[in-house]
Amino acid sequence: MWRLRSIARANIHICNQFLPVSNKSIGTLSVFRFYSSSLEERYKEKLLQEAQKQGFNSIEQLKDHLKEDLESRKRKFNNIDPLKELEDYQQRTQMANNNSKNMMTKSKSPLDPNAPKVPFKTLDSFLDLTKIKDLSKQEVEFLWRARWAEKDNTLCAVIPVAIYDRMMANAKNNPIFVLPLPRQTVSEDGKSTEEQGMELHYIQWQFVGPQTTHCMMTSLAEYKLHQEFARPHTTFQFHSDLVKDKGVVCMNGQVEPDTNVNVQDAQLLLLNVQRFYGAMGEETPAAKQRVQLLRDFSKGSPQFSVEKLISLSQSMET
Structure with a gap:
């Protein structure tokens, strides 16, 4: 009986190398978090207004909604015909x-x-x-x-x-x-x-x-x-x-x-x-x-x- 032969794909193992983290990189990360927090505080009132406009009681609810919407769009784009x-x-x-x-x-x-x-x-x-x-x-x-x-x-x-x-x-x-x-x-x-x-x-x-x-x-x-x-x-x-x-x-x-x-x-x-x-x-x-x-x-x-x-x-x- 004829049947298709599947070609086994070779497994490719990728070895991750751990790089040392310098104090400089940690400092950069702290600065980034500081600016991120500052931006959120600066636009907190506007974000809350937008959340209430869309029917949510808090900014966190708006974030959760946007996250679900993004995941839904990703699933849609991953679908095939x-x-x-x-x-x-x-x-x-x-x-x-x-x-x-x-x-x-x-x-x-x-x-x-x-x-x-x-x-x-x-x-x-x-x-x-x-x-x-x-x-x-x-x-x-x-x-x-x-x-x-x-x-x-x-x-x-x-x-x-x-x-x-x-x-x-x-x-x-x-x-x-x-x-x-x-x-x-x-x-x-x-x-x-x-x-x-x-x-x-x-x-x-x-x-x-x-x-x-x-x-x-x-x-x-x-x-x-x-x-x-x-x-x-x-x-x-x-x-x-x-x-x-x-x-x-x-x-x-x-x-x-x-x-x-x-x-x-x-x-x-x-x-x-x-x-x-x-x-x-x-x-x-x-x-x-x-x-x-x-x-x-x-x-x-x-x-x-x-x-x-x-x-x-x-x-x-x-």
């Missing part, structure tokens, strides 16, 4: 593969903003809830899987509520993410090569109803082209109607035709959705790193790295 980071990564990979082409997801026409909205489907659209309320959990799972067995380009699952709750807790706080999908590189003569590239996909959660949640997947290139009107290539629906009675959540997914995304691709993306959204828990070092990377992306933290995202998505560690 995660989509800009992804764009930079795509530009780097495109330059590296300028002599070949990748089997990327085909772009589709955008959604029509004027089209009437179709009501979302609930679990009752697929199963008669009044008829299954007396069935066991195993019987409900059998019926749910049978409901999708003969349909093309679909996926389904029955999820224990504990796993679903862990995933939803992170989804509500981090409704947008990106995941990589391995893509085989094709040479100019149309023949497949042994090299493997990565295509980034935009993951978006929508909480459309009290018991219905959607997870939509779109290639990042498609999203950048059409923004909110980008057409998803895969949509997963989670139905929590049976949580109280059966302790399970029913999931079904649909992969759109006429794209380069197949059911196996959707399964791989869904697997990493579970792993990065903490469905398997956060006890192991790898699991903690995945969830932390998700949070770093949402916060725009400089700690977010596309290379690390790819490495963790391909790692076999759970």
Whole structure:
């Protein structure tokens, strides 16, 4: 399996040398403090007026406020735009593969903003809830899987509520993410090569109803082209109607035709959705790193790295 190799950075140890402090330097420090105190005393009345003008009772309160404001501005300036980071990564990979082409997801026409909205489907659209309320959990799972067995380009699952709750807790706080999908590189003569590239996909959660949640997947290139009107290539629906009675959540997914995304691709993306959204828990070092990377992306933290995202998505560690 292809994976990025990380280059270990050599640790640089800096030895600090202690310089003797002369009496002259101490005297200079005392003079500096004297002038600082004198300046504060001189403008104390004006500082107090400014503090009261801004609604504070003392100069110390004004200082604390200004300190918090400065720290807030520093945090803001240290933030990164995660989509800009992804764009930079795509530009780097495109330059590296300028002599070949990748089997990327085909772009589709955008959604029509004027089209009437179709009501979302609930679990009752697929199963008669009044008829299954007396069935066991195993019987409900059998019926749910049978409901999708003969349909093309679909996926389904029955999820224990504990796993679903862990995933939803992170989804509500981090409704947008990106995941990589391995893509085989094709040479100019149309023949497949042994090299493997990565295509980034935009993951978006929508909480459309009290018991219905959607997870939509779109290639990042498609999203950048059409923004909110980008057409998803895969949509997963989670139905929590049976949580109280059966302790399970029913999931079904649909992969759109006429794209380069197949059911196996959707399964791989869904697997990493579970792993990065903490469905398997956060006890192991790898699991903690995945969830932390998700949070770093949402916060725009400089700690977010596309290379690390790819490495963790391909790692076999759970």
